Amino acid sequence: MTNDVTSNKFEYIINRPIGYSKSPLNQHQRQLSISNTLQPNLIENNKQLNPQHTNRESTTTPFKLNDLPVEIISTIINNLSQFDILNLIRTCSKLYNLGLPILYQYIVIDSNFNIFNNNEYKTNGITYINSSFNLKKFLKTYNNKIESSSHLIKIYKFKCLSLPDSISLYDDKFNLELIKFFSKLYYLNSLIWINYNFRLEFLYNLPNTELINTLILNIRFIDYLSNDQDNWLEDFNYEKYYFPNLTNFQIKHFENASNIIKIINNLLINENNPVEACNRLQNLSLSARCNPNDFIFGDNFDEQTNHNNHFFKSMFIKSKLKYLENLTSLSLNDMIVSNDDADLLINSVNLKNLKILQLRGIEEINNNSNQSLTYLSNNSFLLKILPYLTNIVHLALEIFEVKNTLPNFLIELSNINTHIRSLDLSTYLQFNLSNSISCLINLDKLSLEVYDPIDDLSCEDLSIEFYNQISNLNLKTLRINNSSNIQGLINLITSQLQLEYLDIIGSKAGGAPNLGLGMVHPTIFDDWFKVQHVALFYLKLNSNLKYISINECLFQCKKNLIINPIDGLNYWFNEKVRCRGLLEVDD
Template sequence: MAPLYKVNIPIGHAGVPFYSNSQTPDNQRSLIDKDSISSILPFVSSSINSDTFGDKDYNYHPSIGTYNQYSSVRNNSIESLEPLSFFDRLPFEIKLKIANELNQYDALNLMKVSKSFFQPAVVRLYHTIVIDPCYSQFNQEIYQAELQEHDQSVNSSTFIKMKYSLKNFLKIISQEMPIEMCKIGYYNSHYGSLINKIQFVELPDGFNSPFDLNFFTFMSVKRLERLSRFYWSSDEELSFEIVNRLPNKSNLNSLHVSVDFKKVRAGSTEFEAFRGFNNLEKLSLEPFLNSFNLFQIFKNLLEGNNDKLNLKVLRLARVNSNHNFIKNPSSSLLVLTSYIIENEPIKLSEYDMNCILNLFILFSAAETRLEDLNVLSLDSIVVSTMDARRLDSVMNLENLKQLELKNITEVQLPEDVHSPLSMNDLYARLDAGFLKHLGKNLKNLTRLSIDYRESLRDTVPAFIYNLENLQELDITIRWNVTKLCSIQSWKHLCFMYIKAILKHSKTLKKLSLDTKEDSVFCDLHKLIFTECLLELGGLTELESLRLHGYSLQPCGPLLASMLKKLKYFELFGSGAGGAPHMGLQVVHDGVLDDWFRVQHVAVAISEQNEHIEFIKIDKCLFEVQKTGKLLPRDGLEGWFESKVRVILNRVDF
């Protein structure tokens, strides 16, 4: 009969488990104490109660050798230790590889029943930490399919969902490891030194108080001595001190942070915290607020790297257009003449047109450029025509494969205009524009997301039409009354965009189409004519489609039937499920089932196209099973968004 062992002291405080010398009856013995594991892994919950296990629960295969002799503890020393099976004799690296193939719950259970796998399982559980309240182990096969596209595995990550678990995790990483764990060789004395990647997709409910965030910034981060990737995408901004306290910056190759720059004083030395990132390949900064902060950040990045950066992914957001209410310059004041500047109540500080210019100055002075950049994302930045040439000097645009221009505002500056002019006269004085010059250098672009604001005209359709080999396209069509100077009507503009999209019918696999109309207080959605949307049936290779639901009613099933390769279909907006039902269709007293309200739309679409796998109507996601039935799915919002939109997420960092 295989021997059992019991942990007599809490792991993580004084040592690792020893075999028990006591002759406790089989029915009173347990493999391991629950408190022993929970002392170092309170943030991982197991679905199995270890106290219910005994020898009778484990059957060893006949081909696996077992031994009757086992070590006994005498005078706090181990006299002899015979392996229970050949698994005990495997090298640590092989055991770690086995542990990495298990999800967090199986890895936890493995360390409960095998002392030889205790150390590898702990290393696996701490290697990659993902804080995501929406994660569900029941969606694991879908997450795995997404990560495999990036040569990653969901099994090698430990997910934390609850506030309690996250608080315990932040406390544990500062604790010292037992001596036996330190004997692995290259790990330091704290559990935080086992962490290689940490990703905050979103914070759990309640974990957003200043105390919680400051505890993480000032107490926990300094223990992450072997960190190579840090990802923070929560709405909550971290203190600027987080950049200064990141240990071993030279090992960090991916940094995605949302930092509070409002408290950073101009002219201070705090920006020197950005020195030392010698191996940075992926960088995302938000919200840097103004061009001065951006100048100081890249000035110190260049000085700390001998005037050379090897960035492959770069995301710069003056403010995050997804999380914040943004006050953009009025669409009627995007063409600035000398007369307008002198006579209109304009605050030029609100435009802040020096972001690209400051990067151009820094990289020109350093006589370098970003040669290896593959992904560029710009958010809420004001540009001019000259910025396209400056951007080409800062980076090699021909290597770009993905470009995001989100909430970008183009400002035109006609020269020698000292008197009032009509809109038609101003339109005649406009130059070629930012996008026309930019598009000439985008030779290898395959993924594009664009939300572009300009006055008197719309250059986006021509920009999209002139690109080659687009595979993924995320467009927001902008409308304001000044565009009537050059465009006949809103319907005419819609057909211009449809024509540009159809040019890529042989290569386009993903399309997201949204519309916004400028208003005094906020942007409003504007309906697209149904006959325009039905033209999208010519996209023969399309696998993913996202449209505003109210624009497509009641022709959604008809369009779906035209797209034979469509797998993912989203109709967003509160009107996607049809007219409001005024509180009817209540499943239980006082409880309205959102899925029941919109499922008839999903049923009608799935019946017209048997290839569709997932349908999202408003906020409700359905999986279409092979039998034709619709299964509501929760916790897949982030995954599905990456399937229907062109965005950067944690997988890219």
């Protein structure tokens, strides 16, 4: 036979789409498809040309994955994504029994998860659910199969970052399905719920609370459960909130000091021995919903704060909380403090053992009119706790002081602590701020959000000297204000040879509007198109960059100065560029 590509026998090969693997249909009833007619000839020719290959092929058996030892197969499956495992378990019963438990061991509900971006997520050993349809299907499947397949279906970790928009916990049918789901989490050891509207019924129905060591909850808006907000944690059986083995306890958005006492006493301590429970605790995060503008400071301040908002006294004196000897991470947020509260903190927590400290949304007040500003400048809340922060590695501060002592605090910190690697500051612009930051020479992560002390808005006229003073650092990640003095920012970015993650914030971070792109590109990436020229400008300054964010518009940097807009990775990126609160950090 002559292999003439113009003959009819090659008609289907020429017309076959690229990448199409199946033989085309035989449109001539009496004639075989070209792939079938040529195949015997091709095989015979191959045998003549490669007789050794033919002999080897006849003596070897095909490789089968399920013939490998179970240990090796399990190692392979543990390094696959949920999508690969789903394909694998459809092949045979053995791989089904080995792969199915991996799909259920760690469940994450995240509406922002995008399968096209999953290279930036840790996907092996985790199953992500990002749509209302998949979430409802998952709950129904688990609730129906758990009793008969409990040897295969074991959820050890459950994390809810963000529910799909169409899901509502006020939907009775969905809520009942979710309560049923919680009542069947027989093997759970980690419960993380960061989405709003967590319900107490979920905790109430957990079957084996002694297995749980991590409890991280956002209880904002939970007060709809009771008309009397002060009794919101007393509407259920007290014993049902018994968690005897907690090492990681984080609660945010409680309403007042009375509630934090109930949270500590009923959830953290409960029937536990208080000393043993506190010695067991390693991570603690508590965040209030305090708004300093709601208070009228004056002669009745002490009575007012003792009753509603004296959080430190409520936590460390009035509650069952004892000395926290082994704590490694502490996060206290959105609270009003005085310099006297520093003494309470020092006497209640082993601060020298801390690796992570976060104080965000902290408003320092002077509750003693006899204390002068000179006294406060030497005895502020920060300066009092400073001598004990010798082992801090990650520090996040957003504290508004009576007398600004932050620059002095940072300078003194650099003298007693050489371990600090990441610094996350939100503060007013003040004298010597950038110079004090530059003293922390071992920093590799810096997030700096500077506000104008006059209008409380993001400061956009930072001087060239401000940027130049922190150019001595060797940063891997940088988050910082944009400025009208662009040359200083250019100098800073150019100087950072190891910089991989850059986040520029501020209303002018995107530069001037570009070509009216709001009309040219009416797509979900409209905001990205408006600032992509700015991202490209920074990439040209430092080609080592991997990701650039301009006001939450994230770009992935490729070789040859190419940038691609990316959506759905802001949560992951914020973990990279910020010393995030423990509630937001992946466990």
